[in-house]
């Protein structure tokens with residue numbers, strides 16, 4: 001399968017398992033992944049959004065199966081796995097975890113924070129940034145901020161490492177990797193979201209070249 005290449009990012013429209021099975025051991029320095037959480041966050045209205053999102057592949061009805069969890073750990077030196085609170089059966093104990101604090105009041109209708117398991121032997125960290133209010137700039141129902149991925153790359157990736165995101169979604173991770181010059185591989189199963197992510201990543205990369 002030929003990737004779409006934008007800047008330092010190679011983007012694949014396919015099932016991540018097919019690419020993972022063909023990847024050599026420890027090929028990536030960091031796998032920073034955000035698989036479906038199995039909570040039905042698949043589309044429609046999200047929070048106070050005015051946007052009606054399309055359902056995406058898998059419909060977020062279940063987390064990936066056991067084989068998925070062994071693959072990122074085989075193909076990468078270190079891993080950050082979002083939604084880890086839904087995946088505890090598949091993840092070993094680790095001193096390191098990362099919280100995205102969405103800086104919302106307790107009345108907020110969605111989760112006020114998200115949790116990532118991390119393979120590092122280092123203390124927990126918190127990233128604080130509000131979610132985009134009315135979502136009108138979002139292209140995906142579970143889109144994470146670009147700055148969250150920049151924070152992760154700053155603290156957990158080493159210069160020259162290859163970065164992997166097995167569940168690209170909106171492409172925020174690819175934009176952050178391009179901003180920092182990391183060689184990046186992203187995979188997305190859903191054709192509509194893949195195309196929308198490519199357009200968003202291309203626009204961000206063009207902006208970056210115009211206003212470096």
Ligand SMILES: C[S@@+](CC[C@H](N)C(=O)[O-])C[C@H]1O[C@@H](n2cnc3c(N)ncnc32)[C@H](O)[C@@H]1O
Pocket residue numbers: 014015016017034035036037056057058140142143144145166167168169170171172173187188189190193
């Ligand atoms: C939780 S979302 C990722 C959101 C992303 N972190 C962002 O910031 O936009 C999970 C994504 O994985 C995609 N997906 C589900 N199963 C997949 C698979 N087997 N391979 C690749 N992508 C998959 C879904 O279509 C969805 O877009």
